Amino acid sequence: MALLPALFLALLAGAHAELPGCKIRVTSAALELVKQEGLRFLEQELEDINIPDVYGAKGHFYYNISDVKVTQLQLISSELHFQPDQDLLLNISNASLGLHFRRQLLYWFLRMYNFFSTFITSGMRFLLNQQICPVLHHAGTVLLNSLLDTVPVRSSVDELVGIDYSLLKDPVVSNGNLDMEFRGAFFPLKEGNWSLLNKAVEPQLDDDERMVYVAFSEFFFDSAMESYFQAGALQLTLVGDKVPNDLDMLLRATYFGSIVLQSPTVINSPLKLKLQAISSPRCTIKPSGTTISVTASVTISLAPPTMPEVELSKMIMEGRLSAKLTLKGKALRAKLDLRRFQIYSNQSALESLALIPLQAPLKTLLQIGVMPLLNERIWRGVQIPLPEGINFVHEVVTNHAGFVTVGADLHFAKGLREVIDKNRSAGGADTVDSSVPPPSAAAA
Numbered sequence: 001m002a003l004l005p006a007l008f009l010a011l012l013a014g015a016h017a018e019l020p021g022c023k024i025r026v027t028s029a030a031l032e033l034v035k036q037e038g039l040r041f042l043e044q045e046l047e048d049i050n051i052p053d054v055y056g057a058k059g060h061f062y063y064n065i066s067d068v069k070v071t072q073l074q075l076i077s078s079e080l081h082f083q084p085d086q087d088l089l090l091n092i093s094n095a096s097l098g099l100h101f102r103r104q105l106l107y108w109f110l111r112m113y114n115f116f117s118t119f120i121t122s123g124m125r126f127l128l129n130q131q132i133c134p135v136l137h138h139a140g141t142v143l144l145n146s147l148l149d150t151v152p153v154r155s156s157v158d159e160l161v162g163i164d165y166s167l168l169k170d171p172v173v174s175n176g177n178l179d180m181e182f183r184g185a186f187f188p189l190k191e192g193n194w195s196l197l198n199k200a201v202e203p204q205l206d207d208d209e210r211m212v213y214v215a216f217s218e219f220f221f222d223s224a225m226e227s228y229f230q231a232g233a234l235q236l237t238l239v240g241d242k243v244p245n246d247l248d249m250l251l252r253a254t255y256f257g258s259i260v261l262q263s264p265t266v267i268n269s270p271l272k273l274k275l276q277a278i279s280s281p282r283c284t285i286k287p288s289g290t291t292i293s294v295t296a297s298v299t300i301s302l303a304p305p306t307m308p309e310v311e312l313s314k315m316i317m318e319g320r321l322s323a324k325l326t327l328k329g330k331a332l333r334a335k336l337d338l339r340r341f342q343i344y345s346n347q348s349a350l351e352s353l354a355l356i357p358l359q360a361p362l363k364t365l366l367q368i369g370v371m372p373l374l375n376e377r378i379w380r381g382v383q384i385p386l387p388e389g390i391n392f393v394h395e396v397v398t399n400h401a402g403f404v405t406v407g408a409d410l411h412f413a414k415g416l417r418e419v420i421d422k423n424r425s426a427g428g429a430d431t432v433d434s435s436v437p438p439p440s441a442a443a444a
Contacts, residue, residue: 051068151387168182225280269302288399313351324337331380391413
């Protein structure tokens with residue numbers, strides 16, 4: 001009977017587990033690129049190590065080794081691969097090191113040079129081990145971790161909305177891939193604790209030919225539109241000369257009966273057209289494409305400069321937009337296009353019939369005047385969580401039922417040294433005392 005409460009708690013925890021809005025898979029194809037850049041960084045770090053002077057005496061033998069400099073470093077054989085339960089494993093073997101130094105040797109007996117040369121070589125090897133191990137430890141645990149600190153976890157997209165890329169659980173490492181699950185949710189900046197329940201299909205990642213795969217569910221895009229809706233951004237107002245002349249004339253002719261009943265000071269007032277979303281738009285992703293459904297109110301009024309507005313009509317607009325997703329650098333972008341458009345009155349069917357002549361002019365207004373403004377605003381895109389200096393190239397976008405995936409390769413737009421040095425100057429990485437080895441120095 002004791003198993004029943006435990007089973008109930010397990011089911012309850014599973015029922016409340018948060019679904020990811022974004023998943024990222026790093027494949028073994030990316031490791032060779034990461035290894036080469038990482039080894040280049042390690043070589044640069046080791047070439048800059050500071051080796052203290054060595055001097056002393058042993059019996060009748062006196063020695064002084066000074067001005068030790070690393071002149072050449074070759075990491076000939078190395079492997080970087082995924083190892084389950086240990087994340088990444090880097091193995092370096094057959095490394096060679098060239099040194100330049102000044103030496104002073106005094107000894108009293110002849111034919112002892114080879115012996116003392118072996119003594120000095122062994123001592124230098126021990127000294128280098130004491131210097132190199134702390135540098136490798138610091139480079140792997142502090143400096144490279146400072147690179148990971150550049151990954152945006154919770155940041156602003158613009159002045160209204162932010163994005164949350166918090167990890168929902170520990171990364172899963174297999175023999176060929178590293179899989180990560182992120183919250184992938186937008187939020188209004190004025191409501192930092194705001195959240196939207198994720199009821200979308202969980203995105204899946206099954207491919208491994210490219211270096212990186214990123215998957216976004218419908219929730220990812222729905223949370224963006226909900227955030228902008230909550231922030232009051234999904235509305236547009238056109239007044240006076242902002243309304244196209246042809247549409248202005250058509251609207252005045254359509255509502256002539258209502259206009260002539262107004263006072264003379266109101267009849268010639270500027271026309272005002274206001275579009276405002278009634279509810280948050282919704283995204284639908286299918287293998288055939290991505291669409292966004294919008295329901296908005298359209299209010300037509302006369303706007304006298306010094307008098308209250310006079311409403312002429314209020315109608316409902318339903319639109320369907322297609323969204324073409326692209327990835328540039330590490331910014332996910334969308335270009336919207338109006339596909340379907342319909343207006344009707346929620347007052348009576350007769351009024352809906354009277355609105356038919358406005359259908360085409362309003363659609364043209366949206367296509368010519370509104371859609372370019374909207375695309376210009378969203379063209380900046382939203383950043384995908386990657387470290388600074390790394391971008392996507394050769395992107396391929398694929399639609400599925402309920403989610404979209406992007407397969408891409410990686411490109412280092414900046415070297416690790418450049419990014420890490422930038423963090424160093426900003427105080428992002430601690431310095432290391434190479435004279436004090438870490439606890440693992442002996443193992444290293």
